[in-house]
Amino acid sequence: MSVADARIYARAVTGPYASWRIVFVFLTQALFYGLPWLQWDGRQAVLFDLGARRFYLFGLVLWPQDVVYLAVLLVISALGLFLFTALAGRLFCGYACPQTVYSEIFAWIERKVEGDRAARQRLDQGPWTARKLRLKAAKHALWLGIAWWTGSTFIGYFAPIRQLAHDLFTLQLGPWQWFWIVFYSVATWGNAGFLRESVCKYMCPYARFQSVMVDRDTFVVTYDKRRGEPRGGRSRHADAAALGLGDCVDCHWCVQVCPTGIDIRDGLQYMCIGCGACVDACNDVMKKMQYAPGLIRYASERAVDEGLSRRAAIRRLLRPRTMVYGTLLAGLVVALMTALWLRPSLRMDVIRDRGVLGREVAGGMIENVYRLQFMNTSGSPVQLALSADGLDGLALALPDGSTTVRVDALDNKIVAVVARAPAAGAAPGAHRIVIHARGTGTDGAAPATDEAASFFIPQ
Numbered sequence: 165m166s167v168a169d170a171r172i173y174a175r176a177v178t179g180p181y182a183s184w185r186i187v188f189v190f191l192t193q194a195l196f197y198g199l200p201w202l203q204w205d206g207r208q209a210v211l212f213d214l215g216a217r218r219f220y221l222f223g224l225v226l227w228p229q230d231v232v233y234l235a236v237l238l239v240i241s242a243l244g245l246f247l248f249t250a251l252a253g254r255l256f257c258g259y260a261c262p263q264t265v266y267s268e269i270f271a272w273i274e275r276k277v278e279g280d281r282a283a284r285q286r287l288d289q290g291p292w293t294a295r296k297l298r299l300k301a302a303k304h305a306l307w308l309g310i311a312w313w314t315g316s317t318f319i320g321y322f323a324p325i326r327q328l329a330h331d332l333f334t335l336q337l338g339p340w341q342w343f344w345i346v347f348y349s350v351a352t353w354g355n356a357g358f359l360r361e362s363v364c365k366y367m368c369p370y371a372r373f374q375s376v377m378v379d380r381d382t383f384v385v386t387y388d389k390r391r392g393e394p395r396g397g398r399s400r401h402a403d404a405a406a407l408g409l410g411d412c413v414d415c416h417w418c419v420q421v422c423p424t425g426i427d428i429r430d431g432l433q434y435m436c437i438g439c440g441a442c443v444d445a446c447n448d449v450m451k452k453m454q455y456a457p458g459l460i461r462y463a464s465e466r467a468v469d470e471g472l473s474r475r476a477a478i479r480r481l482l483r484p485r486t487m488v489y490g491t492l493l494a495g496l497v498v499a500l501m502t503a504l505w506l507r508p509s510l511r512m513d514v515i516r517d518r519g520v521l522g523r524e525v526a527g528g529m530i531e532n533v534y535r536l537q538f539m540n541t542s543g544s545p546v547q548l549a550l551s552a553d554g555l556d557g558l559a560l561a562l563p564d565g566s567t568t569v570r571v572d573a574l575d576n577k578i579v580a581v582v583a584r585a586p587a588a589g590a591a592p593g594a595h596r597i598v599i600h601a602r603g604t605g606t607d608g609a610a611p612a613t614d615e616a617a618s619f620f621i622p623q
């Protein structure tokens with residue numbers, strides 16, 4: 165079998181599900197290409213600044229210490245996927261997965277340049293002519309243009325996109341930026357232009373484990389065997405019942421439009437991405453034959469097997485599995501929102517200077533040195549007054565004697581501080597003290613934080 169034979173030449177299809185796929189292509193791409201250009205408080209609204217180790221999500225700034233929020237966000241995404249799959253199968257794959265969306269865009273370009281299924285097959289199987297060369301060159305130029313735009317936009321989520329665009333057009337990008345843009349562009353071109361359904365069939369892990377999330381009550385694209393079989397060709401005016409035939413006219417349209425090249429009449433297969441193209445195609449055929457639509461439809465296996473009404477099938481969406489997923493999801497979302505809402509805008513970490521334990525200095529004082537790391541997650545600078553208590557006569561100051569420190573908006577700052585207490589005031593050993601930072605923000609806020617530390621008095 166030649167490569168051309170092995171390729172899938174999906175036929176174009178129109179209908180409600182095809183329209184929904186176009187809507188989702190526009191929505192997801194408007195989001196992907198537009199989001200990094202959005203500004204928030206004078207900075208990029210969504211930026212994963214790996215260099216500065218900060219993630220900006222609109223008003224939220226996450227630091228490495230906030231990795232727990234990202235972990236919870238990932239768990240929420242996974243639970244959302246579980247719930248969605250248990251309810252409606254692989255709808256995410258069919259409508260919003262980047263692999264599907266880019267394959268859809270690339271296939272659309274291919275159709276516009278080379279023609280629909282039969283024209284493309286003829287072109288691929290024919291000899292290389294000037295026309296073929298021209299069409300292939302035009303297609304790949306357009307594919308590469310989209311791939312380059314996609315790669316550059318993707319990098320714009322990790323490096324400020326306005327600067328990136330400027331550096332790109334003036335050819336001033338750094339070597340790593342060139343590398344990653346070229347890498348993602350080639351990956352997009354390869355995945356959406358050549359690999360396409362092979363990614364869904366052979367590489368995507370979600371396809372493999374979806375079977376554990378799907379049950380007989382999940383809505384999936386289903387062929388109604390009871391109605392369709394026995395299948396067979398007939399004229400439009402023939403009486404199917406008299407011929408002993410079901411409603412399937414065995415036209416293979418459902419197979420020809422399938423982006424993964426499967427026959428849904430063989431039952432639910434892990435390669436089915438739930439795109440609904442076969443539903444649109446079959447409904448077209450049913451209309452031409454003047455049969456009722458829905459021989460292939462979104463329905464649960466139980467509804468098709470037991471002939472349940474749509475309302476009864478929808479009622480069965482509420483079952484223990486979906487209720488557990490839903491409850492966990494809602495609980496985690498509420499917990500995350502609450503934690504983010506209560507998240508302090510000022511944080512302080514106290515790090516003891518391990519090289520210098522307590523030491524005696526002039527004036528009969530014991531001195532301990534600490535490093536304080538402040539994180540100001542608010543959008544305005546803050547002036548902090550530092551103090552400490554826990555020992556009689558304990559005083560805390562920066563090495564220059566001052567007791568205040570300024571931390572800029574969305575910044576972190578590390579300062580060394582010296583704590584001193586009279587040697588005669590406490591017994592040798594480690595003593596618990598508390599370091600206080602009381603702030604005054606330029607926006608009128610008064611953030612405050614306290615951290616415990618140990619103060620060491622030598623023998």
Ligand code: SF4
Pocket residue numbers: 387392395411412413414415416417418419429445446447449459460
């Ligand atoms: S499109 Fe419908 S009628 Fe045609 S083969 Fe598929 S299921 Fe049968």
Ligand code: SF4
Pocket residue numbers: 385418421422423424425426427428435436437438439440441442443
């Ligand atoms: S079988 Fe139907 S729903 Fe599944 S991938 Fe093929 S065309 Fe899409």
